[in-house]
Amino acid sequence: MQMPARADDFDLGRLQMKAGEGRRLELEVDLGELRLADDDYRPEPQVVPVQLDLSRTTGSGWALRLRTRAALQGPCMRCLGPASSVVEIDAREIDQPGAGEELQSPYIEGEVLTLRDWAHDAFVLAVPAAVLCRPDCAGLCPRCGADLNADPGHSHEAEVDPRWAKLGELRFDAD
Ligand SMILES: [Zn+2]
Numbered sequence: 001m002q003m004p005a006r007a008d009d010f011d012l013g014r015l016q017m018k019a020g021e022g023r024r025l026e027l028e029v030d031l032g033e034l035r036l037a038d039d040d041y042r043p044e045p046q047v048v049p050v051q052l053d054l055s056r057t058t059g060s061g062w063a064l065r066l067r068t069r070a071a072l073q074g075p076c077m078r079c080l081g082p083a084s085s086v087v088e089i090d091a092r093e094i095d096q097p098g099a100g101e102e103l104q105s106p107y108i109e110g111e112v113l114t115l116r117d118w119a120h121d122a123f124v125l126a127v128p129a130a131v132l133c134r135p136d137c138a139g140l141c142p143r144c145g146a147d148l149n150a151d152p153g154h155s156h157e158a159e160v161d162p163r164w165a166k167l168g169e170l171r172f173d174a175d
């Protein structure tokens with residue numbers, strides 16, 4: 001079996017495809033660094049196999065589809081424990097020279113496809129809104145920070161009204 005070729009930048013021109021032709025390529029791409037919120041989340045693995053479908057359109061255009069998957073790893077947004085969620089990527093790009101601006105792909109410069117940037121952006125767009133260690137993660141106690149997953153019965157004494165607590169601190173001088 002042939003190993004997929006690493007293709008952070010991919011030269012479309014060398015495929016010599018004619019209008020109406022289509023190809024499917026198995027490549028490898030580096031998804032790059034990723035920062036979400038103030039915490040460090042990263043794709044795992046960072047270099048992923050991708051399936052790239054290419055169609056040559058009339059007028060030297062391209063219709064492209066990129067499919068891959070990677071896990072997003074980082075701290076659980078509720079309990080800060082290690083979490084990982086699978087991100088499925090299925091992205092499309094159209095590049096039609098001479099057509100309107102919305103038909104120009106930002107990832108195609110001349111005949112070179114910047115596959116790395118495309119895959120990185122598609123990964124970021126596909127990232128779930130919440131990264132959790134498990135869907136029903138109980139999170140941390142808002143009062144003391146205890147991990148509620150480890151201690152489901154965790155509770156505190158009912159809060160004393162702070163005015164009564166202050167009264168309890170008052171001292172009256174006897175004389
Ligand atoms: Zn969690």
Ligand SMILES: [Zn+2]
Binds near residue numbers: 141143145146154
């Ligand atoms: Zn607590």
